[in-house]
Amino acid sequence: MSGLLVVTAVPAEADAIRAGLTDPAVTVAPVGVGPAVAGAATARLLALAEAAGRPYRAVVSAGVAGGFAERVAVGGTVLATASIAADLGAESPDGFIPIDALGMPPALLGGGSTVPADPDLLAALRAALPEATVGPVLTVNTVTGTAASTAALSRRYPDAVAEAMEGYGVAVAAAQAGLPFAELRTVSNPIGPRDRGAWRMREALAALTEAAPALS
Ligand SMILES: O=C(O)c1cccc(C(=O)CC[C@H]2O[C@@H](n3cnc4c(=O)[nH]cnc43)[C@H](O)[C@@H]2O)c1
Numbered sequence: 001m002s003g004l005l006v007v008t009a010v011p012a013e014a015d016a017i018r019a020g021l022t023d024p025a026v027t028v029a030p031v032g033v034g035p036a037v038a039g040a041a042t043a044r045l046l047a048l049a050e051a052a053g054r055p056y057r058a059v060v061s062a063g064v065a066g067g068f069a070e071r072v073a074v075g076g077t078v079l080a081t082a083s084i085a086a087d088l089g090a091e092s093p094d095g096f097i098p099i100d101a102l103g104m105p106p107a108l109l110g111g112g113s114t115v116p117a118d119p120d121l122l123a124a125l126r127a128a129l130p131e132a133t134v135g136p137v138l139t140v141n142t143v144t145g146t147a148a149s150t151a152a153l154s155r156r157y158p159d160a161v162a163e164a165m166e167g168y169g170v171a172v173a174a175a176q177a178g179l180p181f182a183e184l185r186t187v188s189n190p191i192g193p194r195d196r197g198a199w200r201m202r203e204a205l206a207a208l209t210e211a212a213p214a215l216s
Helices: 011-020 035-051 119-128 147-156 167-176 201-214
Strands: 004-008 027-030 058-067 077-085 114-116 133-139 162-164 181-190
Touching: 004 011, 004 035, 011 027, 011 058, 011 201, 035 058, 035 167, 058 077, 058 167, 058 201, 077 119, 077 167, 077 201, 114 167, 119 181, 119 201, 133 167, 162 181, 167 181, 181 201
Parallel strands: 004 027, 004 058, 058 181, 077 133, 133 162
Antiparallel strands: 058 162, 077 114, 077 181
């Protein structure tokens, strides 16, 4: 059995994690931005490792994220209790309806729009990162960029601590392979009106390096 597979979106996130890793059995793979490419690439990496007789033992989606300002500061670290596909569903005049509430047969929904973190893996990460903010992390296809959509998202997911773009896709790939999953994020920007210049990427990448020893 191989070690842990850590999936990031971009190479800068992978480099930051590698810089802090203490366990040589951890593989870090940058696979692209968004849940579709992240899910497909993770599934392929898991299948190749299994076919080679060296299956991974667990999967972590890791990288930077937007944080809900009242719950986590820029530069802070977040651990997901669940990864939620926040925009998977239907709009209606009465508001957003999550895919789970559309009346589809359960077999068509996979795990639904919420994939909980593996309890043991999450407990190990929490023990190693006691300062981390813990709560649901949303997966979005579109970076939230207005005050109105931030407020709407916050109303729909009042416990959510952060949003990113890959966690749910990676989680579904891990679940299909029967592997434990967790999501670890560091906050590069507050969720809110778009201000790309205010993203603190360097600070968030440094926090990823600091958190990396927890990945073992
Ligand atoms: O400049 C942009 O608007 C932009 C749009 C998409 C991706 C990026 C990246 O730099 C990719 C990195 C990665 O960052 C995660 N991330 C960071 N902050 C947020 C956020 O506020 N909302 C959603 N995702 C965020 C995400 O996982 C990207 O893959 C730049």
